[in-house]
Amino acid sequence: MSTAIATALQQVRERMAQAARQAGRRADEVRLIAVSKTKSAAQVREAYEAGQRDFGENYVQELCAKAVQLADLQGVRWHMIGHLQTNKVKQVVKVATMMQTVDSARLALELGTQAQRCGCRLQVLVEVNVGGEAQKSGVSIDGAREVAEAVRAQPALELRGLMTVPPFELEAIQTARYFARLCRLRSELGGDKEGWELSMGMSGDFEVAIAHGATMVRVGTDIFGSR
Numbered sequence: 001m002s003t004a005i006a007t008a009l010q011q012v013r014e015r016m017a018q019a020a021r022q023a024g025r026r027a028d029e030v031r032l033i034a035v036s037k038t039k040s041a042a043q044v045r046e047a048y049e050a051g052q053r054d055f056g057e058n059y060v061q062e063l064c065a066k067a068v069q070l071a072d073l074q075g076v077r078w079h080m081i082g083h084l085q086t087n088k089v090k091q092v093v094k095v096a097t098m099m100q101t102v103d104s105a106r107l108a109l110e111l112g113t114q115a116q117r118c119g120c121r122l123q124v125l126v127e128v129n130v131g132g133e134a135q136k137s138g139v140s141i142d143g144a145r146e147v148a149e150a151v152r153a154q155p156a157l158e159l160r161g162l163m164t165v166p167p168f169e170l171e172a173i174q175t176a177r178y179f180a181r182l183c184r185l186r187s188e189l190g191g192d193k194e195g196w197e198l199s200m201g202m203s204g205d206f207e208v209a210i211a212h213g214a215t216m217v218r219v220g221t222d223i224f225g226s227r
């Protein structure tokens, strides 16, 4: 079946493969997370039918509504990529495969507690605010180890790596430095020995992210169109 979404997906996958090749990496080292926020369940279904399995959502209510509407899709994986309020944790642990935005020990504790209570396991990425900008979510570089340890302390959570969202107004060269810094932080925390993921890169910069070691890119606009 060839639809607009299927075509866009294929183009994004080709660009990812080319960026991986140029970086001397294998294409299968980088996973595509299709960011479906504000898009309909029907559009997600269309992407699924084109082979896409990983989807990213920013809002708990929307994530849960789609998970219900699309409960028949075998093997679909939901990634929470938006800021999470503590009172929504209980809902997220039931539907998400991976929570990519854990940026405090307190949130790790709450997630671990709720996941254990519902008998779920949750993969976790620590969100890092690489540049330390005010009013941005993510833990500082210096605080990342503590949050990682707080995740590790929770038996129901599986620490899987790091995630970052650079400020959108940055020049490409600055964005590249952010990505390189996150990659270095993974080594500093011993995560490369454990095969940690690096979730970085969006529609505007996923090729740059792949050049700097991304193992997951989060792409919305280039798959589903503008929001």
Ligand SMILES: *Cc1c(COP(=O)(O)O)cnc(C)c1O
Residues within 6 Å of the ligand: 035, 037, 058, 081, 082, 165, 201, 202, 203, 204, 218, 219, 220, 221, 222
């Ligand atoms: C919306 C969003 C994306 C996707 O952005 P596009 O520019 O549409 O590809 C990726 N990551 C996060 C955290 C987002 O909020």
